[in-house]
Amino acid sequence: MSSQPGDDVDRTPAEHADVCIVGAGPSGALIAAELSAAGHDVVVLDAGPRFDPADREGEMENHLRPGNPELLWGMGGERDAYSSSGDRHYPLNASRVKGIGGSTLHWQGMVMRLHEQDFELDSSVGLGADWPISYDDLRPYYAAAEEAFSVAGASDNPFAPPREEPHPLPAFPPSYSDSLFAEACESLGITTHSVGNARNSETTDEAGACVGYGTCKPVCPSGAKYDATRHVDVAEANGARVLDRVPVQRLEHDESGERVTAAVYATPDGTEHRQEAREFVLAAGGVETPRLLLLSESETYPDGLANSSGLVGRYFMDHLFAGVGGRLDERTRQKHVGFITSESHQYYDRPDDSRTAIKLEFLNYAGPAPADIAMGSDNFGDDLLDEIWSAYGNHVAMGALVEQLPREENRVTLDPSRTDDHGNPVPDVVWRLDDRTRATIRRANEIQRSVLEELGAEITWTVGPDSTGPTFHHMGTTRMGADPTESVVDPQLRTHDLSNLTIAGSSVFVTGGAMNPTLTIAALSLKAADHLAARL
Amino acid sequence: MELTRRDVLGALSAAGVGSVSGCSDLLDEGAPGENPTEADPITDHDVETLVALAEVVYPSSVTEIESFVREYSVARVRDDQSYARGVSETVGRLDDYVAEWHDDSYVDLSASARVDVLEQMTVDTAGPDPDGVAGERIRYYLVNELLYAFYASPTGAGLVGLENPPGHPGGATSYREGPYE
Numbered sequence: 001m002s003s004q005p006g007d008d009v010d011r012t013p014a015e016h017a018d019v020c021i022v023g024a025g026p027s028g029a030l031i032a033a034e035l036s037a038a039g040h041d042v043v044v045l046d047a048g049p050r051f052d053p054a055d056r057e058g059e060m061e062n063h064l065r066p067g068n069p070e071l072l073w074g075m076g077g078e079r080d081a082y083s084s085s086g087d088r089h090y091p092l093n094a095s096r097v098k099g100i101g102g103s104t105l106h107w108q109g110m111v112m113r114l115h116e117q118d119f120e121l122d123s124s125v126g127l128g129a130d131w132p133i134s135y136d137d138l139r140p141y142y143a144a145a146e147e148a149f150s151v152a153g154a155s156d157n158p159f160a161p162p163r164e165e166p167h168p169l170p171a172f173p174p175s176y177s178d179s180l181f182a183e184a185c186e187s188l189g190i191t192t193h194s195v196g197n198a199r200n201s202e203t204t205d206e207a208g209a210c211v212g213y214g215t216c217k218p219v220c221p222s223g224a225k226y227d228a229t230r231h232v233d234v235a236e237a238n239g240a241r242v243l244d245r246v247p248v249q250r251l252e253h254d255e256s257g258e259r260v261t262a263a264v265y266a267t268p269d270g271t272e273h274r275q276e277a278r279e280f281v282l283a284a285g286g287v288e289t290p291r292l293l294l295l296s297e298s299e300t301y302p303d304g305l306a307n308s309s310g311l312v313g314r315y316f317m318d319h320l321f322a323g324v325g326g327r328l329d330e331r332t333r334q335k336h337v338g339f340i341t342s343e344s345h346q347y348y349d350r351p352d353d354s355r356t357a358i359k360l361e362f363l364n365y366a367g368p369a370p371a372d373i374a375m376g377s378d379n380f381g382d383d384l385l386d387e388i389w390s391a392y393g394n395h396v397a398m399g400a401l402v403e404q405l406p407r408e409e410n411r412v413t414l415d416p417s418r419t420d421d422h423g424n425p426v427p428d429v430v431w432r433l434d435d436r437t438r439a440t441i442r443r444a445n446e447i448q449r450s451v452l453e454e455l456g457a458e459i460t461w462t463v464g465p466d467s468t469g470p471t472f473h474h475m476g477t478t479r480m481g482a483d484p485t486e487s488v489v490d491p492q493l494r495t496h497d498l499s500n501l502t503i504a505g506s507s508v509f510v511t512g513g514a515m516n517p518t519l520t521i522a523a524l525s526l527k528a529a530d531h532l533a534a535r536l
Numbered sequence: 537m538e539l540t541r542r543d544v545l546g547a548l549s550a551a552g553v554g555s556v557s558g559c560s561d562l563l564d565e566g567a568p569g570e571n572p573t574e575a576d577p578i579t580d581h582d583v584e585t586l587v588a589l590a591e592v593v594y595p596s597s598v599t600e601i602e603s604f605v606r607e608y609s610v611a612r613v614r615d616d617q618s619y620a621r622g623v624s625e626t627v628g629r630l631d632d633y634v635a636e637w638h639d640d641s642y643v644d645l646s647a648s649a650r651v652d653v654l655e656q657m658t659v660d661t662a663g664p665d666p667d668g669v670a671g672e673r674i675r676y677y678l679v680n681e682l683l684y685a686f687y688a689s690p691t692g693a694g695l696v697g698l699e700n701p702p703g704h705p706g707g708a709t710s711y712r713e714g715p716y717e
Contacts, residue, residue: 064703065684067664067676175711201708212710214702222705336700336711364711369702370695371688375680378660380651385595388687388696 011243011267013275017043018536020263020277022248022292025102026518027504027525028283029231030148034529036238040536043275044232044240045265047247047288048098049074051105053229056221063218066375072218073097073105079247082287083415087432090318095472096285100244103285103472104227104518106218109198109339111151111519113142116161117349118357118513126353128405128511132482132491135161138523145522149226152201157193159345169201171341172210176333177396178342181362184454185344190447192362195343196519198226206230214365216338246273249422250296251280251501257300259500266422279500279532283525286316286474286507290412291427293478306478306495306503309485313413315406315476316431317512320468322358322441324448325366325397326457332396335369347447348514355440356403357514360447367395396457400444401471403514404437412477431470438465473517478507493528500535504528537597539604539691546689547608549704577620578613578627581643585627588643590682592650595695598686608685619677622666626677629670633657654679 019035021028024046036042051073062068071077075093084090097105116135121128139162146153146167153167171194174182182192199216203209210224220227232242246265249272253260262274282289290313294304304312340361347358373388404410415428445464452459463469481487484496489508495501504525506517571579587605594601613620627642634642634653642650654660657671664676686692693701697715700706 060703061684064688065664065680067666067672067680069666172708173712176714210708211705212700212708213705214700331697331715333697333711333713333715335698335702336706337708338702341711365702369688370693370698371684371701371703374683374687374692375664380593380654380660380679382595382597384593384683385695392696392698 023283032235366397
């Protein structure tokens, strides 16, 4: 069980804090671990509960069994109310977890570096915008992030950016179905390779090796998949104070409007407290971070804190899913594990401005599992077994992440017509797809179809431009830049407007590429921690 | 195929019932009695009903169903009292229906009559819902519980070539191996 009302946790403010971090996901946890290790007094405030690792098998069954009324990771309800008023509905609560560990509790655990081109997209091919930092600036932090996540990977990816040393753990070997894909891809001139996984391929001091529960997303019962509770534990062991179920209501600033003075948070009994600190870090994800800034409006900042550019909440981006699946006349050995072991980044870098980035994935979990079929079937006994025989075992599928460029009209704003359990306006995710993104999804589908046809598969489904959905990577809503009129934070991740407010996480991304974002979130967070340590 | 205690432990693992040693402890506490108690909210009749259901929802080639279901179900309910109450209450609803139409209890019906009852109560097409009408509760607490125990473990999934199904910690090597049939 997670921590409950009436527990004995002292949630009053710390008398002295060097740093107050809002959010105990990967970004907040890494910064807390780094700064507490350096001897600083750290307080972390999170809106959600502290989950008991012993409950993870129960969460797994909750996920696997249809009809269970319990919400996965407790997401939903009045606390998490939201609106989605754009052309495309955004399923916000399926895409995040509130609590100690944040969305790494339910993530897939795929970790790869952005490419050099991602940081200079405008100047190289005239798309999107350039970052104010280069790949080389982030490169040492990528290595540190891989170490922090105990990434399992190999250096066989010819499309990857330069790296200085091997991954911390060996890559998971390719699956049987990867070998089928590799042969077809070779015939088509498509190179396949390993993929970085933030799950233990070997036992480390932090966790055991993966034991193949196969339910990585949304829950890893064994703890082999990295989640941010590892660094929360480190931070707490260093003396950091990590409070759960204390949603921050607003940030307050001094009279001059130059410094944040306190984070005002509510405890489960409704009491409000003020946590003061020398430095503040917002690490609450790509939706709640801009929302909190907008909720912190004041006379000095009537449009929201750190929003003199008017860009807080703007440029919301996600990656789009593109996929093609089908069936072979042979067994494909799906559903043994819940993660991916081969990809192709051959179509990642953009040749010109005709398309955005594509990251191709070869799935190890195509089609239904036997239990899925059984629990939804209207057959029993031998008829059911026959049905499972024909429905399981010969599926294949490819997925892809497709890049969406930053567009000002895609945004997170406040919906004044709805309030959460504390009376605060809920976030409104305003999101639509543009023609270039749709064209790139079509291109991804073309490649995927060609591979499945080369395999000899009967194609049975396609997720294309009209049926695509988000892959739950919230990016861009407090973008980084050197110009205060065109960005919210500077290259040190500090807001242009308030000198002691840092923002860490995917909200600072200028463009999103098509790589899963968490390794870059971690690298940027470690960079932010260095800058914070230098100022403290 | 013959179901063994190893299959029971595999099924309990998929159902998230403690550690393997914890499962063994739960299994070793003996059978439930005729009346519900604090330790055993379900009765021997409830377990007999689950066995009777398993005999019609599991493939006919499966043997030793009774010991498998008895051990699995008893350990399961001892681990989760609210689930146990749901099972017991749902067995009551199933028996109420059977008493009304067959003047009997479910365990006393022939195998073909047991299947007929499931169809008459639309359990075959019902969505699982622990708070729904009788057919939906039977699907959730009884039928899908048994199907999950069987097909989310190597026992049942292995029949169709998946020796490490989702929910079972069967290691990170089988995914690399080709088909063996």
